[in-house]
Amino acid sequence: MSDLAIPTLQAEAQRERSAIGSLRLIQTACILVIALVIVSPLFMLLIASLKDDRFQILADMGSFRAFWVSNPTLSNFAEVSNLSGELAFGRYLLNSLFILGCTVGAGLIVNSMAGFVLAWGTLRGRALVLSLVIALYVIPQESIIMPLVIMVSRAGMTDTFAVQIVPWVASPLYIFLFYQFFAQLPKELFEAAEMDGASVFRIYRSIFLPLSLPALATVSILMGIESWNQYLWPILVTQTDYARPIAVAIATFFGQDSIYWDRAMAASVLMMIPILALYLAFQRWFVSSFVGSAVKG
């Protein structure tokens, strides 16, 4: 009986192993295909930025030649890196970085403070305020953009860096994100600090904020992407080179009659680098924040 049973069990285990192996193979293939779909446009962008003939780039786009460059050149990058002149792309990139830095920096402070107060403050009607904040989230930016343009122009803010930063610092989404994160931290932490005589601001700054790295990383990345990709707003509120961001400047390459793919691609690669760096810097906490949110439901 046992002699017969052993080969059967072994065969079953072997079948199971081979099934798991096949499953893993399919999984790997699927992941590879997905990765290829995600990475290939970026790779194509990089390759195109190294070609100096804009018509060739366009002609290559429909074939595998889009992924190959025989005579790579950095001339496109040289043309979009100048810091002065009529089209100072280097300057526009720096403008964008400055706007990004200020928006994210101020946004982290303002939104985390608001989230903390809504979670632990003693304000009456906190629940109502929170509901209002969440309700604000459903209003699309486009629907308020024209009244906002009128407001900022009356305030004399057009064509400044401030006009591209201030309106986007406070955000219902990020306030709610911080609120949710702070609300999940143990009540004892707050009470113990309070008993030690710490002020509410001290509790926020010295205890809750250092514990909220995943939330800070998530908000930094999301806010950074949002600020970096702003296009319509800066078009409406900037006039001159002074505070023009790179996203608007890239549109210069898409002219009425022709598209300058070579320089547009190089500028796009340059534009991608800072946001990619931001993501890589905060990736660890960003992922843990998402995993945490998923586990906590």
Add this chain to the structure above:
Amino acid sequence: MGNRLLSFLMASVALGGLAEAKTVIHVMHQGDPGWVSTYGEVAKRFEAVNPDVDIELIYAPHDAYNEKFSAAVMSKQLPDVMELDAPFLANYVWSGYLQPIKPLIDKDILDDMTASNVAQGTYPVDKELYAVGLTDSSVVLYGNRKYLEAIGARIPKGVDDAWTREEFEGYLEKLSKLEGVKWPIDTFRGYGIKTEWITYAYGPILQSAGCDLIDRKTWKSAGTLDSDACVDALTMMQKWVKNGWVVPQSSGTNQFFAEGQPAALALGGHWIYAEAAATMKDDIVVMPLPKFGPKGASPNGTWIWGITTASEHPEIAGKFVSFMLKDKALRDYAKEDSAYPGLKSFATDSPLYANGGPMAVAFEQASKTAIARPPHPAYPIITSAFMGAVDEIFNGGDVKAALTAAAEKIDEDIEENDGYPPFDEQQ
């Protein structure tokens, strides 16, 4: 030391005061990197000869120009000088944004304008000139000589000699079977519906076929845009697409002179000539647009310069526009760009368009077949409704239904605006 410091401070304040005394002229424009740089250089040269004036250029991307303009209107920040797409002129004048330009522009520039240039800048109600440009535009039929010779196609010598509809469709069919030809024609569908291309380039096909986007006497679209002639013309174009004769939108905007030259013909703007000729050399043939009905028709109009009613210094704004249109470097750049002349002196200076020049037929169209897009304040709706209908038709939609829906949309807008008085009184 104290006195020196005081003098320095006083001098700084005085200099600061002088700087503030400068008249600032805001100029809103669009354009690709070459034009942006050229305008910047022109502004510097103007400032050098007018040290009390500061030209502040406001760039808006071509695709977002209308949004930028709307924001400027709403925030009461209209510039002094603005570049505008000619068919939108009637809407801007009717809305009160532009002022008559004749008293503000140098007389020699005004005398130098071609008839088509005057037409694109004139408001049909008061017949006043509201904008001026160095350039104009047209669309021609480009052909690849080697393919045309292979099918034995007749090469027209001038506008009067243009292909008929039967000839044109016959050649498309022959080209579709010719080895090496992937698509018989590129109609530049790749420009999409975010630009003016469809109305600009395909509108004349309707006009040549005997109809229009709107009746230009009653200013009603129903009965005109959805008339039998228009339905027939767009059914013809839909057939070209269905037969696979037209370069699809997804293939971009350069299949005529791209590597391998997969498209045999191109219904293209004057602006592609320079690059196409550089690639194709002697193989490029420039022909007039075919006659799809009783008469020939071709488009005109481009981006021109107007002075807004908000300008506090219209004389200086006009002085800048005149200076810019005479600027040699700007004209040289326009020539390099194979720009279509809107000023006679610029035409004389452009061998490309002069008699015997390779694009002479394009310039001939301006005097013989050019038809401006409807000069009506409802133009923004006319063009968007028409472009939407053409897009639907090219994607297989019912021609009559799409055109009727577009005509109704246009008429509804005109009714909602009480006929845009005084256009309702024009019969």
